[in-house]
Amino acid sequence: MSTPSKSIAILGGGISGLTCALRLAQAGHRVTIFEGSDQLGGLGTFFEHAGRTFEKFYHCTLPSDGPLLRTLEALGIRDEVYWRPTTFAYAHAGKFFPLNTAVDLLKFAPLRFLDRIRVGITGLVGRLVSDKGLDDVTTVSWLTQLSGKNAFAKFWKPMLEAKFGDRYHDVPALWFWTRFNREKGESKGEQKGYIRGGYKRITDTFAEVITRHGGQIHLNTTVTGIDLDAEGRTTVTTSTGASAFDQMVITLPTPQVEKLIGPAMKAKMPALDTSTDYQGVINHLLFLKRPLTSHYWVATPQSEHPFDGVVETSTLTDVADRGARHVVYLTKYLHRSDSRFAQPDADVRRDWTAALQKLFPDLTANDIEADYIFRAPFVEPIYRLGQKKLCPPEELVPGTVFLANTAQVYPIVTSWNGSVSQAEKTLAAMGVKVEASQAKSSVQAASKTSKVAMTPAVA
Ligand SMILES: Cc1cc2nc3c(=O)[nH]c(=O)nc-3n(C[C@H](O)[C@H](O)[C@H](O)COP(=O)(O)OP(=O)(O)OC[C@H]3O[C@@H](n4cnc5c(N)ncnc54)[C@H](O)[C@@H]3O)c2cc1C
Numbered sequence: 441m442s443t444p445s446k447s448i449a450i451l452g453g454g455i456s457g458l459t460c461a462l463r464l465a466q467a468g469h470r471v472t473i474f475e476g477s478d479q480l481g482g483l484g485t486f487f488e489h490a491g492r493t494f495e496k497f498y499h500c501t502l503p504s505d506g507p508l509l510r511t512l513e514a515l516g517i518r519d520e521v522y523w524r525p526t527t528f529a530y531a532h533a534g535k536f537f538p539l540n541t542a543v544d545l546l547k548f549a550p551l552r553f554l555d556r557i558r559v560g561i562t563g564l565v566g567r568l569v570s571d572k573g574l575d576d577v578t579t580v581s582w583l584t585q586l587s588g589k590n591a592f593a594k595f596w597k598p599m600l601e602a603k604f605g606d607r608y609h610d611v612p613a614l615w616f617w618t619r620f621n622r623e624k625g626e627s628k629g630e631q632k633g634y635i636r637g638g639y640k641r642i643t644d645t646f647a648e649v650i651t652r653h654g655g656q657i658h659l660n661t662t663v664t665g666i667d668l669d670a671e672g673r674t675t676v677t678t679s680t681g682a683s684a685f686d687q688m689v690i691t692l693p694t695p696q697v698e699k700l701i702g703p704a705m706k707a708k709m710p711a712l713d714t715s716t717d718y719q720g721v722i723n724h725l726l727f728l729k730r731p732l733t734s735h736y737w738v739a740t741p742q743s744e745h746p747f748d749g750v751v752e753t754s755t756l757t758d759v760a761d762r763g764a765r766h767v768v769y770l771t772k773y774l775h776r777s778d779s780r781f782a783q784p785d786a787d788v789r790r791d792w793t794a795a796l797q798k799l800f801p802d803l804t805a806n807d808i809e810a811d812y813i814f815r816a817p818f819v820e821p822i823y824r825l826g827q828k829k830l831c832p833p834e835e836l837v838p839g840t841v842f843l844a845n846t847a848q849v850y851p852i853v854t855s856w857n858g859s860v861s862q863a864e865k866t867l868a869a870m871g872v873k874v875e876a877s878q879a880k881s882s883v884q885a886a887s888k889t890s891k892v893a894m895t896p897a898v899a
Pocket of ligand 1: 454474475476477481483501663664691696771816845846857859
């Protein structure tokens with residue numbers, strides 16, 4: 441190692457924090473992770489049910505997730521990822537319409553024939569045009585121009601609302617373009633990947649390798665303050681006291697960072713953009729004794745459903761990872777201030793189960809082995825026009841305080857892959873280069889492929 445070993449505090453033990461800690465520890469630095477909860481993995485964290493672990497929020501990887509897959513390779517578990525073809529369907533008026541090929545789209549009865557053609561053209565154009573200038577055009581105007589007003593109102597708008605609520609108006613077309621190309625970037629048809637042993641396998645391996653390189657991991661250790669001391673070193677305050685480090689990497693969502701920053705640090709750093717807010721999410725997870733559909737994802741964006749999607753992850757995961765049960769996540773993006781976000785679990789359980797039974801009238805209470813409800817308040821930044829300029833910098837205080845969080849991931853999709861990509865940019869700003877057998881970034885990989893099949897990938 442050419443640079444001297446530094447002590448570095450990593451705030452947050454999600455995938456961003458773990459990636460930074462791994463690479464810094466491998467580069468010979470002394471890292472300490474501070475994680476407020478009792479687990480590593482952040483939004484990809486898990487719980488136990490009947491002797492197995494499951495993600496609290498559905499998670500999968502895509503073949504175009506180059507930086508993430510490269511990291512799994514560095515951890516020695518890349519070969520543990522298995523892949524399956526997966527499909528998408530759209531629920532409308534009690535029917536399920538598969539939307540995976542151009543023929544599916546031509547048969548998509550909820551839209552007039554002309555609108556189906558225009559949605560198809562939108563897919564083709566989205567695949568062929570470059571992303572240049574799309575940060576300054578709204579998704580609304582871009583999609584309306586390509587698909588027409590009617591198709592926008594009936595098809596795209598409900599899916600945008602499903603993701604961003606009533607704040608979808610300002611979301612740049614670049615977000616849509618990237619998302620669309622990420623999920624449709626495979627010439628072999630849609631494929632998703634999962635890892636043997638679940639996402640816990642990934643975080644456990646990170647922990648093992650980081651610890652082997654001398655890193656320290658403090659769980660149940662919420663950071664309550666950060667600042668600079670008189671010598672310009674960073675200080676981290678937790679319930680057990682304060683400690684000083686040469687450097688710090690912050691990986692918490694921006695709204696959670698601002699309130700921690702002390703006056704000396706604040707005086708030395710650029711103002712963080714506080715105007716980028718986050719959507720939260722509720723997931724109602726059901727373990728079923730029978731499958732619902734053969735689709736990984738059924739979009740249910742119409743307002744009659746309390747959730748926006750039915751994600752049947754057991755269409756992807758091996759029996760060894762879930763037992764004989766079928767695993768379904770009902771998902772709803774909501775702002776944390778929305779009264780529905782704080783609805784008691786019993787009400788969510790009652791209302792969402794009833795709505796699911798309306799969609800699947802054969803589903804009985806006996807088919808449900810167990811269910812769980814999970815919420816996360818800070819998941820998806822709510823993007824606005826010109827978002828690229830709003831993304832905070834990697835270096836907050838020169839040479840000392842660095843940031844690697846979801847507010848910077850744009851326009852890459854908010855995902856483990858996006859966080860690894862961002863962490864690598866932050867590491868580069870710290871002078872640590874990630875070895876490059878370099879798989880392509882998700883955006884590059886996606887933009888070079890040319891599958892014509894057309895399905896929406898907003899939810
Ligand atoms: C419903 C849902 C579905 C998703 N599906 C996928 C998917 O299929 N594929 C995919 O790749 N991605 C998916 N994601 C997105 C992915 O999980 C996130 O983008 C990613 O986990 C963000 O990682 P992060 O480390 O940047 O942030 P986080 O995971 O939010 O980690 C931040 C960490 O900081 C900790 N923390 C917060 N405050 C403090 C404090 N004061 N002190 C100490 N610690 C603190 C938190 O406990 C947390 O562990 C999904 C997310 C959700 C919610």
